[in-house]
Amino acid sequence: MHMSYKFADRVMGLKPSAIREILKFTSMPGYIPFAAGNPAPEAFPIEAVNEISAKLLNMHPVDALQYSITEGYAPLREHLKDYMKRKHNIDREFDNIIITSGAQQVMNLSTMALCNPGDTIICENPSFIGSLNAFRSFEINLAGVDVEADGMSIEVLENQIKSNQKARFIYTIPNFQNPSGVTMSLEKRKKLYDLAKQYGLLILEDNPYGDIRFSGENIPSIKSFDEDGIVIYAGSFSKVLAPGIRVGYCIAPAEIIAKLVVCKQTSDVHSNIWGQIICHEFMTNYDYEGHLSKNCKIYAKKANLMMDLIDKYLLPAGITYTRPEGGLFIWCKLPDGVDMLEFCNAAVEQKVAVVPGNAFTMKDTDPTQCFRVNFSTPTDEQLVQGMEILGEVANKLIK
Amino acid sequence: MHMSYKFADRVMGLKPSAIREILKFTSMPGYIPFAAGNPAPEAFPIEAVNEISAKLLNMHPVDALQYSITEGYAPLREHLKDYMKRKHNIDREFDNIIITSGAQQVMNLSTMALCNPGDTIICENPSFIGSLNAFRSFEINLAGVDVEADGMSIEVLENQIKSNQKARFIYTIPNFQNPSGVTMSLEKRKKLYDLAKQYGLLILEDNPYGDIRFSGENIPSIKSFDEDGIVIYAGSFSKVLAPGIRVGYCIAPAEIIAKLVVCKQTSDVHSNIWGQIICHEFMTNYDYEGHLSKNCKIYAKKANLMMDLIDKYLLPAGITYTRPEGGLFIWCKLPDGVDMLEFCNAAVEQKVAVVPGNAFTMKDTDPTQCFRVNFSTPTDEQLVQGMEILGEVANKLIK
Numbered sequence: 030m031h032m033s034y035k036f037a038d039r040v041m042g043l044k045p046s047a048i049r050e051i052l053k054f055t056s057m058p059g060y061i062p063f064a065a066g067n068p069a070p071e072a073f074p075i076e077a078v079n080e081i082s083a084k085l086l087n088m089h090p091v092d093a094l095q096y097s098i099t100e101g102y103a104p105l106r107e108h109l110k111d112y113m114k115r116k117h118n119i120d121r122e123f124d125n126i127i128i129t130s131g132a133q134q135v136m137n138l139s140t141m142a143l144c145n146p147g148d149t150i151i152c153e154n155p156s157f158i159g160s161l162n163a164f165r166s167f168e169i170n171l172a173g174v175d176v177e178a179d180g181m182s183i184e185v186l187e188n189q190i191k192s193n194q195k196a197r198f199i200y201t202i203p204n205f206q207n208p209s210g211v212t213m214s215l216e217k218r219k220k221l222y223d224l225a226k227q228y229g230l231l232i233l234e235d236n237p238y239g240d241i242r243f244s245g246e247n248i249p250s251i252k253s254f255d256e257d258g259i260v261i262y263a264g265s266f267s268k269v270l271a272p273g274i275r276v277g278y279c280i281a282p283a284e285i286i287a288k289l290v291v292c293k294q295t296s297d298v299h300s301n302i303w304g305q306i307i308c309h310e311f312m313t314n315y316d317y318e319g320h321l322s323k324n325c326k327i328y329a330k331k332a333n334l335m336m337d338l339i340d341k342y343l344l345p346a347g348i349t350y351t352r353p354e355g356g357l358f359i360w361c362k363l364p365d366g367v368d369m370l371e372f373c374n375a376a377v378e379q380k381v382a383v384v385p386g387n388a389f390t391m392k393d394t395d396p397t398q399c400f401r402v403n404f405s406t407p408t409d410e411q412l413v414q415g416m417e418i419l420g421e422v423a424n425k426l427i428k
Numbered sequence: 429m430h431m432s433y434k435f436a437d438r439v440m441g442l443k444p445s446a447i448r449e450i451l452k453f454t455s456m457p458g459y460i461p462f463a464a465g466n467p468a469p470e471a472f473p474i475e476a477v478n479e480i481s482a483k484l485l486n487m488h489p490v491d492a493l494q495y496s497i498t499e500g501y502a503p504l505r506e507h508l509k510d511y512m513k514r515k516h517n518i519d520r521e522f523d524n525i526i527i528t529s530g531a532q533q534v535m536n537l538s539t540m541a542l543c544n545p546g547d548t549i550i551c552e553n554p555s556f557i558g559s560l561n562a563f564r565s566f567e568i569n570l571a572g573v574d575v576e577a578d579g580m581s582i583e584v585l586e587n588q589i590k591s592n593q594k595a596r597f598i599y600t601i602p603n604f605q606n607p608s609g610v611t612m613s614l615e616k617r618k619k620l621y622d623l624a625k626q627y628g629l630l631i632l633e634d635n636p637y638g639d640i641r642f643s644g645e646n647i648p649s650i651k652s653f654d655e656d657g658i659v660i661y662a663g664s665f666s667k668v669l670a671p672g673i674r675v676g677y678c679i680a681p682a683e684i685i686a687k688l689v690v691c692k693q694t695s696d697v698h699s700n701i702w703g704q705i706i707c708h709e710f711m712t713n714y715d716y717e718g719h720l721s722k723n724c725k726i727y728a729k730k731a732n733l734m735m736d737l738i739d740k741y742l743l744p745a746g747i748t749y750t751r752p753e754g755g756l757f758i759w760c761k762l763p764d765g766v767d768m769l770e771f772c773n774a775a776v777e778q779k780v781a782v783v784p785g786n787a788f789t790m791k792d793t794d795p796t797q798c799f800r801v802n803f804s805t806p807t808d809e810q811l812v813q814g815m816e817i818l819g820e821v822a823n824k825l826i827k
Binding site: 034035036037038039040043065066067068070073075078079082083086087090091092093094095096097129130131133134136137141142143144145146159162163165166197231267271272273274275282284285288291292294295296297298299300301302303304 | 433434435436437438439442464465466467469472474477478481482485486489490491492493494495496528529530532533535536540541542543544545558561562564565596630666670671672673674681683684687690691693694695696697698699700701702703
């Protein structure tokens, strides 16, 4: 047709997210969606959203339709500050809050505000592909830290800090990490904080799943012991209310929030205001804690079902896995000698979509025997059917 | 308190948008908002939004609440393609479309996908501060082209192209340009297209106001004669439906759209889906063209009222202005020898907020005698009262 286009250096190496490509694929009828990360539709507070929206559009429609300020809907910001103080002990005079278009935008804006091309971000390895791609889009060097059963290896973390002079922050998902399902222990959270402080690094604490704990005890967030103003905390309504509304938030020192606001102005002016008001009304006029408890039960049931099925169908073939205490994902490991990508492709051929582990490594050529499965998107019937099929695939491939 | 933060080079020079800072200020009670750019609330199709939302949340709530794909709501994308073909002759096999979080995100994603730091974007001078700041956030060099009564000076444009080897695209708002109010003639649109083609540049055509024409004849968009796949077209529902929903779109060659999709994935995953469905339903199940006509009448009335008031109160003091054929803004020019910033500050002191012209120049230190006023946000009473006050301010300052 026409001229060939010259793209910016920053996007030359960016591929479409493997997860989102698979998502498209698995939205085709007939596929069992173990690859997705969608909250269970039965966890959406549909009636409440309907009521709030009707009341809003009847009583104050212009509030939902007119331009608003970049910082976000003021009542939601105030309520979240208060809520995070009461519930999570996140309460520093020097902090401020911004509402974002999902927590994904916190990763985008934080990197935009804080990192130059060539800087390093230290990440759990494996980590969430959406965040890794956000970092990559700013031509960032990713330094991976192995994830152990109780979180990042502190030894590897210190080595990575020492060997990356241009490290700017440490990115962590401390609760029910995506994809590993691992929760970082309190001891490691404190060590991580101390190391960051010692070496003058910031911490980007991403906590989308924190309110979906279905076993074990809550562990304080890293942000809760941030006396020094070095933690940027990312929260989200995607997993506890609904992802389609695209509402997340960031609590960080006011000086950093001020830069995020400037960056957000140039990105999308402000986030959809209807969604922000829905979140505020739902948190303040409904039984929000009751909703969270109900959701935890839904996810506990689905997680336990999937783990029982893995025990039945995959464990005998030598596939091991982490038992998450919350979140949406289980991380499975194939025995040595099995070709992981061959397994994932064979599963997709049998119409069960799982995410190959190299989607989550620092480079997609890094070796891994792991794959991720999700229990929130499939129905119970799909969980049973899909695990039976994965078992058959495993039995064929694993001698 | 704590450590001092080191920010990325790209944000060191970025200031909060002067307009948005003034917006905050003017949302304080008692100020007359000539500085804003809000659509008139009476132009919002409130009843329709209410009906659509109620039906959606009753019948298909999960569609509005679940994760969706980055490209945007498929029925809206299909309808927009068809609509733009029928109404605006925008119809090329090689094009594709993405839904964005307002048209602002088109500027952000286009620059992200196409420009390296140090590249140049050629802009009308003056131009929309939101777009200029989006470009600046990627460390872009801005090359300004004077705006004449019929659009960009083609002579200056060619000079800027020749003297900027690293120019990547030409940014233009051809209809009722923000802030100048000027509409580019068909002849200049063609010349601009030919020059871009000749020198291998892309064109970013930003058309947020195209459907708010209240006098004169429609002029074909530059995109409509894009045989060569060199035009990126940005559209928006902010001015024709409602800005709070944050829905815009971009039509461009598929190869470019594919990169914008990858960039958007890393930025915010996808745009609020409720807003996208509202736009689709409103365009397809309601009298959309009737709504546009009704809105044009609302804006014609307000624009004419403001122009009559300028004739009465400002013209006698030597303040001249452009008569726009559409859009939301009037661009006023103070006589030589008057200090523009002093005038704007004196107006704000009298509780009438206008935007100083240097908010729209390539550098805010560039000299200008102009300021921008908006007729869509103030009520008719505020228009009268505000212009009386500006007249008094002018009479005091202008000897």
